[in-house]
Structure formats: C-alpha cells, structure tokens
Amino acid sequence: MKRDIMLLACALALAVPAWAQGKRLIPSSEQATAGYLSSQLLLKPCADIGALGFADDENAQRSAAAARKALPAGTCANAALVEKLFKARFLLNATPAMINDPWRLDPQIVRQEQAIGRCQDTQCLARELDRTIAVLSPVYLGARQQWPRGKGLCTGEPAETPANKVLALLAPDSSKAITDACAEDEVLATTCRGPHGKWLFVSCAMSGNQVNAQQWLFRASKTPPEPLFATEEGPLAVLETTCNSMPDLMTSARVSVGEHFLSYYRYDGKTYRQVYSYSSEFVGTDANGNDLMIALGGVDSQVVCR
Known part of the structure; x- marks a missing residue:
C-alpha cells in the first residue's frame, strides 16, 4: 500500500470492527499513530510532517500547512495545548463510533466543533477544548459497545427456508433483484416471527475471503412479501432503539484492513x-490495548419518529 495513502494499518481482518474488551482510556497523541495521513492531521494538526514520513511529499506538506493555518496563532508552540487539542479532536471523532445511536450525539458534536472553530486566540481555544473534553469524556469512557443483538424483529431464532420457495413467493421485481445478485x-x-408479524431475511452466500454480502428484509405477513430494506453492506444488526414502532438497523461492511463502513x-x-453513516478507521491502541477507532461521516437524512 502506498505510503501517501496509509501510514499504518494493523487491525484484525474481521467482518465487523473489533469492540473494546478492556477498560477504555482516553489516549495520548503518542498512542494514535496509525490511519490515513488526513486522519493524522485531523487529530494532530501540529504534527511534524517529516516525522510522519512525508518530508518530501509536496501534497502532504500543503495539507499540513492548511491544518496549522486553521488554528489560532501560537497553538502549535504550546505543548500542553497541542495535547489538549488532540484529546478533544479524538473525542469528537471517536465517541460516535462507541455508541449504537450516533445520530443522538451528532447535534452535541456539531455544537462543540462550531464553538472550537469560532476561537480566534489560544485562550478561547483552550477554554472550548476543556469544555469538549469534559462533555464527551464520560460518554466515551462509559460506552460499552458490542455487536447489537436486539430482538425487535424476531422473538426466536430464525428458521431456514428453501430458497426456491422464497423466490416463488416474492414479487417478480424482488425475485429478479435477488437472482441478479446471487445464483x-x-x-x-x-x-x-416477532412483535410486528412474520419476517423474511434473504442474503447471498459468501465464499472465499468475502466478508460482505447483499441482504434483503421483507415483511412476510403480507402477500407477496413486502420489501422494507436492501443493502450490499452486510452483516445486518437489529438495534435496541426504535423509530415509528420499528427497531433501528445497522450494517457493517469491511472496506480494508483497519477500516469498516457503518x-x-x-x-x-x-x-x-x-439516516447516518461513517467510516470507522483504526488509528492506534490505548494503554490497555483497546483499538482506537474514529468515525468519519455523519447524518445522511432525517426521519421523523412519532
């Protein structure tokens, strides 16, 4: 992999991200040394571009200069402020990756980012960074993330159904979409079966080192089954949260070693x-060996929940 694309990637090659297992800690800047150059400059805009291995890269030099220019004068000369800037930016970008309803936190993230961005001097910057760290540290440290296993759709384990019978039940356009995607x-x-009736899950079988597969969700209590969801970014998880009386869903697609798209x-x-999506990128490990992930993305659309 070209060094101007990635500095380092060393996460497990899993279909879903590796959730933290030990006690989570807020890292120091020295512990976040992996990821894309753009991510390094997002978290550490005062970083020595030469030390990152880009001393002769003009594009990297311009990116680093732009990152520093966006800061109040004197920021990078204050070591304590530089570390505080890293912690705040890490929390702003890592906390959404620790929860299963990031849209709830997004307004707070936006407010904190805007407050920091309005600062014209280091005194204001230090004050707003402190506020951001105080607000987000409890959320980040208190989150206990695990792969969602909500029961909002099924009250029991799904039962296998012959594919030929399923395809015969579906409307022609749904059946064609599935057979076009997989033999x-x-x-x-x-x-x-669950609180909202009978459900049908359809997916393409995976083979070799494939980790993502197309999936469809149908409300099978109707004839023909009603299509409600389709994705190429499996696996699919059912969340505990709901909207309009139906459980929220999420998918996690492996993009590369150290990166997933949720x-x-x-x-x-x-x-x-x-409604929300982000790229989850590995940027290092904390002192307890937990993976450090940052979420790069945000709100896609708004759904009114009644």
Whole structure:
C-alpha cells in the first residue's frame, strides 16, 4: 500500500470492527499513530510532517500547512495545548463510533466543533477544548459497545427456508433483484416471527475471503412479501432503539484492513431509510490495548419518529 495513502494499518481482518474488551482510556497523541495521513492531521494538526514520513511529499506538506493555518496563532508552540487539542479532536471523532445511536450525539458534536472553530486566540481555544473534553469524556469512557443483538424483529431464532420457495413467493421485481445478485443455489433465506408479524431475511452466500454480502428484509405477513430494506453492506444488526414502532438497523461492511463502513437505518412508516453513516478507521491502541477507532461521516437524512 502506498505510503501517501496509509501510514499504518494493523487491525484484525474481521467482518465487523473489533469492540473494546478492556477498560477504555482516553489516549495520548503518542498512542494514535496509525490511519490515513488526513486522519493524522485531523487529530494532530501540529504534527511534524517529516516525522510522519512525508518530508518530501509536496501534497502532504500543503495539507499540513492548511491544518496549522486553521488554528489560532501560537497553538502549535504550546505543548500542553497541542495535547489538549488532540484529546478533544479524538473525542469528537471517536465517541460516535462507541455508541449504537450516533445520530443522538451528532447535534452535541456539531455544537462543540462550531464553538472550537469560532476561537480566534489560544485562550478561547483552550477554554472550548476543556469544555469538549469534559462533555464527551464520560460518554466515551462509559460506552460499552458490542455487536447489537436486539430482538425487535424476531422473538426466536430464525428458521431456514428453501430458497426456491422464497423466490416463488416474492414479487417478480424482488425475485429478479435477488437472482441478479446471487445464483439461486447461493440464496440463503430464513424466516422468523416477532412483535410486528412474520419476517423474511434473504442474503447471498459468501465464499472465499468475502466478508460482505447483499441482504434483503421483507415483511412476510403480507402477500407477496413486502420489501422494507436492501443493502450490499452486510452483516445486518437489529438495534435496541426504535423509530415509528420499528427497531433501528445497522450494517457493517469491511472496506480494508483497519477500516469498516457503518450505516444506520430507521423506519419512516413505509420503509427503512439510511439516516447516518461513517467510516470507522483504526488509528492506534490505548494503554490497555483497546483499538482506537474514529468515525468519519455523519447524518445522511432525517426521519421523523412519532
């Protein structure tokens, strides 16, 4: 991998991100040394570009100069302020990756970022960085993230269903979409019952080192089954939160070693819509060996929950 694309990537090659196992700590800047150059400059805009291995890269030099220029004069000359800037920016970008309803936190993130961005001197910057760290530290440290296993759709384990029977039940356009994506002998289907009726899950079988597969969700209590959700970014997880009486969903797609793309969906009364998405990028490990992940993305659309 070209050094101007990645500084370092050393996370496990999993279909979903590795959730923290030990006690989480707020890292120091010295512990966040991995990730894209753009991510390094986001977290550490005062970093020595030469020490990062880009001393002869003109594009990297320009990016570093722009990152420093956006700061109040004198910021990079104050070591304590530089470290405080890292901690605040880390929390702003890492905390959304620690929770399963990042849209709830997004307004707070935006307010803190705007307050920091308005600062014209180091006194204001220090004050707003302190406020950001005070607000987000408890959220980041208190989150206990795990792969969601909400029961809002199924009250029991899904049962396997023959693919040929499923395809025969579906409307022609739905059946065609599935067979266009995966051969009939590669179609996997399960059904379950829950508080909102009978559900049908369909996906393409994965092979080799494949970690993402197309998936569909149908309300099977209707004839033909009603399509509510489709994605190429599996696996699919059901969240504990709800919108319009239906559980929220999320997917996690492996992009590369050390990077995943997470998307969140909420029910708008007719179908599921993507409301929030971000790239989860590995940037190092804390003192307890927990992966440090930052979330780069944000709100995609608004769904009114009644």
